[in-house]
Amino acid sequence: MPTVTPMLEIAEMVAELGGGSLQVCMQCGTCTAVCPWNLVAENNPRMMLRQISLGLEGYESEDVWRCVTCNLCVARCPRGVEIIDVIRSTRGVMIDSGSVPATYKGPLASLHGEGNPWQGDRAERRVVAEELGLEELHDGHQYHYFTCCSQTYDPRNRRVARALASLLGVAGVSFGVRSDDQVCCGDQARKVGAEELFLELREINTRLLGSPEVSKVLTVSPHCLNVIKHDCAEEHLGVVVEHYTQVLDHALKEGRLPLRARVHKRVTYHDPCYLGRHNGVYDAPRNLLDAIDGLTRVEMRHSRESSLCCGGGGGGLWADVPIEKRFAVMRVREALSVDAEVIATACPHCISMLEDAVKVLDLEERITVSDVAELLAESMELTP
Ligand code: SF4
Numbered sequence: 459m460p461t462v463t464p465m466l467e468i469a470e471m472v473a474e475l476g477g478g479s480l481q482v483c484m485q486c487g488t489c490t491a492v493c494p495w496n497l498v499a500e501n502n503p504r505m506m507l508r509q510i511s512l513g514l515e516g517y518e519s520e521d522v523w524r525c526v527t528c529n530l531c532v533a534r535c536p537r538g539v540e541i542i543d544v545i546r547s548t549r550g551v552m553i554d555s556g557s558v559p560a561t562y563k564g565p566l567a568s569l570h571g572e573g574n575p576w577q578g579d580r581a582e583r584r585v586v587a588e589e590l591g592l593e594e595l596h597d598g599h600q601y602h603y604f605t606c607c608s609q610t611y612d613p614r615n616r617r618v619a620r621a622l623a624s625l626l627g628v629a630g631v632s633f634g635v636r637s638d639d640q641v642c643c644g645d646q647a648r649k650v651g652a653e654e655l656f657l658e659l660r661e662i663n664t665r666l667l668g669s670p671e672v673s674k675v676l677t678v679s680p681h682c683l684n685v686i687k688h689d690c691a692e693e694h695l696g697v698v699v700e701h702y703t704q705v706l707d708h709a710l711k712e713g714r715l716p717l718r719a720r721v722h723k724r725v726t727y728h729d730p731c732y733l734g735r736h737n738g739v740y741d742a743p744r745n746l747l748d749a750i751d752g753l754t755r756v757e758m759r760h761s762r763e764s765s766l767c768c769g770g771g772g773g774g775l776w777a778d779v780p781i782e783k784r785f786a787v788m789r790v791r792e793a794l795s796v797d798a799e800v801i802a803t804a805c806p807h808c809i810s811m812l813e814d815a816v817k818v819l820d821l822e823e824r825i826t827v828s829d830v831a832e833l834l835a836e837s838m839e840l841t842p
């Protein structure tokens with residue numbers, strides 16, 4: 459990858475693009491100490507921030523593309539530096555200068571052309587929604603179900619969508635989708651610095667979300683949740699957005715989830731960064747797992763606020779990372795160290811990254827990856 463052209467104005471450009479808190483950094487190094495990249499390679503966000511603020515020559519573009527926006531450094535920074543904003547703004551400057559990792563080009567072009575990063579046909583959303591029996595939204599629905607692109611274009615995550623639709627039906631939650639109009643939430647695009655593309659996608663989605671029919675939004679992906687909550691400003695849109703684990707946890711507490719079958723499995727829960735650290739949802743998925751009769755839940759060393767990222771955020775899903783440097787590989791090993799048979803999670807990107815890690819480690823006979831919705835469906839004897 460080429461070295462970035464030195465730009466003395468880079469700090470101003472980054473600030474203009476949204477990385478304005480850069481100047482309050484006191485160079486304490488906490489961000490570097492906690493960054494999970496240091497478990498597998500050297501990564502120094504402190505140094506990167508210093509170099510960006512001074513506009514110095516010589517920082518390598520690899521440094522800036524590595525961040526998976528796990529939010530651990532932001533959560534621990536004593537000065538409240540929005541490190542992810544600085545990084546994505548710096549990436550924006552690099553994209554404008556024509557420097558973007560080769561593996562990101564296909565997904566970004568697909569987002570431009572088809573409104574999804576999977577290089578899938580736009581019309582496929584309607585086909586899959588019909589296949590899954592998802593109704594189109596009307597004003598009698600309680601929730602606007604904002605579907606994730608992965609559920610349309612990735613057969614593995616489509617299984618989660620199927621399980622979730624059944625669960626919501628049994629729990630008496632009514633919902634509808636906008637399969638002809640919806641596009642990707644754009645979270646990955648934004649985090650890799652493609653701000654204009656993100657704004658195009660956001661404009662389309664906010665028009666849909668701002669429609670008067672339904673004031674509650676349900677997401678399956680924590681990334682969609684995060685965008686609607688923070689980047690689209692849910693209160694400005696006049697909607698309330700919830701992750702599906704929150705909706706089901708509520709149903710559980712009201713006795714609307716009839717869990718019947720025992721599920722004799724030793725399960726560990728992997729906190730998706732965008733559900734946990736970015737949005738503070740730690741208990742709802744755990745409550746749901748704990749309600750399943752026969753299931754034994756164990757915690758990994760890195761959990762809740764200290765959870766280890768799967769490596770899929772901030773463009774990580776599109777990156778080409780050597781096996782030994784994949785966070786998901788470390789995470790699978792960590793799950794094995796507590797003798798888990800199943801890694802449960804609640805994010806389509808985590809499902810993809812962790813399942814891929816299980817495959818490359820050739821551990822499919824030893825450990826599986828399930829969405830919380832799939833385990834609940836199993837305990838409710840719902841056939842996918
Ligand atoms: S933790 Fe915050 S203040 Fe400390 S070096 Fe990192 S960004 Fe700067």
Ligand code: SF4
Pocket residue numbers: 489492493494495503524525526527528529530531532541542
């Ligand atoms: S967001 Fe996570 S991966 Fe990115 S610099 Fe901070 S700690 Fe490292």
